[in-house]
Amino acid sequence: MSAHSRTRRRATLTATAAACVLAVTLAGCSGTTKNDTKNDAKEAASSAKADPNAPLKKGLKIAFLPKQINNPYEKIVDDAGIGAVKEFGGSGKEVGPSDAKASSQVSYINTLIQQRQDAILIAANDPNAVCGPLKQAMKQDIKVVAYDSDTAKDCRQLFINQASSEEIGRSQVQHLAKQLDYKGEIAILSATQNATNQNTWIGFMKDELKKPEYKDLKLVKVAYGDDDDQKSFQETQGLLKAYPKLKGIISPTTVGIAAASRYISDSSYKGKVVINGLGTPNQMRKYVKDGTVEQFSLWDPKKLGYLGSYAAAALASGQIIGAEGEKFKAGDLGEYTIGKDGEVILGPPTVFDKSNIDDFDF
Secondary structure (H helix, E strand, O other), X not given: OOHHHHHHHHHHHHHHHHXXXXXXXXXXXXXXXXXXXXXXXHHHHHHOOOOOOOOOOOOOEEEEEOOOOOOHHHHHHHHHHHHHHHHOOOEEEEOOOOOOOOOOOHHHHHHHHHOOOOEEEEOOOOOOOOHHHHHHHHHOOOEEEEEOOOOOHHHXXXXXXXXXXXXXXXXXHHHHHHHOOOOEEEEEEEOOOOOHHHHHHHHHHHHHHOOHHHOOEEEEEEEXXXXXXXXXXXXXXXXXXXXXXXXXXXXXXHHHHHHHHHHHHOOXXXXXXXXXXXOOHHHHHHHHHOOXXXXXXXXXXXXXXXXXXXXXXXXXXXXXXOOOOOEXXXXXXXXXXXXXXXXEEOOOOEEEOOOOHHHOOO
């Protein structure tokens, strides 16, 4: 090698080393660290500024990604959300998988990024499995709003919660306990094992059961029907066979409570095993009227989808950035305030029974 070549090589190596030192200082020479990735959303939010007086942009493209495309409850939510998008001059759509597996939503998120949607609303099957592509979406200035079932907090700007998670969880136990006179064996029929909302509610249920007034109420099993009608039906059958002294089942999922009610209604357990949980009036009406179910609860899913769309539009229009204390208008629902960790609460759930179930149609 000539002296000139050696000099040129040393210069190249020196320049490369200097560039690497600079890169380490800024972001790490070997690539993005976990902490950098985790803070992407927070850094983006802190560098952005909200303009509460900004008008909602016209022509916004907003997509709903439910846990599964054939879930009747989520269909109500998404249809109402798409209707709201039309109110402010945007275009909305629903896409999603036919199953509620943890990773089933990932490919849909990637497609929505390629389509350059302005906002993605997602009911997460798993809080972490969807995080990678959602962070990529936010990096490309696509707003991310979780609804119904949350993602990890750094994977979205907002979470539209149906009601206070603590209120939902504790009230499920309170209602069932009163029906059972505070004694007996009970079980929970949930959706998927990784569903954020289900696990949060169940956590509060278990905590509520620790109180002295529930000392004679025993939780014997948490079963998972995966938000699948037939599996939920079979899990109900399995619970009743495995625990012959079972007195009550809480199912905090609309698919689960309907499947459990269907099984109980045509069995010798009718009138002997109490079913409570979360369901829609149209889905549960016949079971209330035939005496299988005395009461159940839910919020208005149409309002949940409606609120989600306006929250996404406010983000995409720069009215808000998702910071605690910010306010935005949600059409006919009025003004909402963003709480801690980007949570927006729709309102308290409604209890349905024979006295009021015919007042509702959803």
